Amino acid sequence: MKTRYSFGGDEHIFVEMDEEMSLDAFFKSLSMTNAVRAAEIDGVTEICPANASFQVKFDPDRIKPDDMLAELKALEHTAESAEKKLKTRIIDFPVFYRDPWTHETLMRFRDRHQDPNGTDLDYAARINGFDTVEDFITAHHSQPWFVSMVGFVAGLPFLYQLVDRSRQLEVPKYVRPRTDTPKQTVGYGGCFSCVYSVRGAGGYQMFGITPMTIFDPKQETNYLRDFMVFHNPGDIVKFRPIDRAEYDQTLADVQANRYTPKIAEVDFDLDAFNADMDGFNAKLMGALNDV
Structure with missing residues (x-):
């Protein structure tokens, strides 16, 4: 499945790595959330990981929703080379x-x-x-x-x-x-x-x-x-x-x-x-x- 992005109102973006739960999807999601955290994107206020997905909360007064989406998509390649050790x-x-x-x-x-x-x-x-x-x-x-x-x-x-x-x-x-x-x-x-x-x-x-x-x-x-x-x-x-x-x-x-x-x-x-x-x-x- 191709990574799916969706807006949650004006302050959230939901990123779904896969439609079904698997450990591979979990590690891809973990890798990407770590990348988002490391990127220190101005305006990000919270990152909430889930089973095979995660949600990012941001301040729209500091970063526009479309710009936030672009920042996340630019980090998507990190999921394909996800570290599989923990x-x-x-x-x-x-x-x-x-x-x-x-x-x-x-x-x-x-x-x-x-x-x-x-x-x-x-x-x-x-x-x-x-x-x-x-x-x-x-x-x-x-x-x-x-x-x-x-x-x-x-x-x-x-x-x-x-x-x-x-x-x-x-x-x-x-x-x-x-x-x-x-x-x-x-x-x-x-x-x-x-x-x-x-x-x-x-x-x-x-x-x-x-x-x-x-x-x-x-x-x-x-x-x-x-x-x-x-x-x-x-x-x-x-x-x-x-x-x-x-x-x-x-x-x-x-x-x-x-x-x-x-x-x-x-x-x-x-x-x-x-x-x-x-x-x-x-x-x-x-x-x-x-x-």
Whole structure:
């Protein structure tokens, strides 16, 4: 697909690298946003990256919209030679699947769901061809996930599974959104998993909940004192299933500021990943064993 540019009112330009999400599109978008930032274009006030696109906010009193568009198009060649290596981190991320809180919530909204007679996990397992919910949960946590963007609401990560496209899980959003979702719910919509950073409305399927705080605007959580948002684009997340006892203990540790997330520094190489996805993932996940 040819890069597509569109104006958003008088102060924004939206740049779409591809119509579908892929890691190649993510790296092209990342390369171009870095180039825009490095160019220090007079009038640019904000650059907002997304899954396979980004948006630039600018001051039209300092630079005309058509001139801003021309500046961006002049940098497009950087996307074609995008750097496909990234120094990042892999995070051990505990998840209590089939927890009572998301279950209570999803049962209140069955009239908005594709399958009113089951649960979100029942539906997800069936449409993805798994014999049991346990098999689906295993597929969800067995391979790592790539944080392609953070947003929609403050601190919410969108995660793209690091597997071959034929193995990617696909689950549509609710037919009509809920008016309630528990804080820190692990959800799923389309090809993306997510973690709801705050309680509120939502349309993604609900699979479980994490005891980890991922957004703290007061920055009182010990591991969020440098920045209120936990995830960064480019992070790699390894979901780890836990039971109720570990959930309760971890939650108590988080609330008492005794909890430190398990994190390892890693190098992500897109070409090496594409050449041997399972082998590359094993090395990524193995890095957590050394922490």
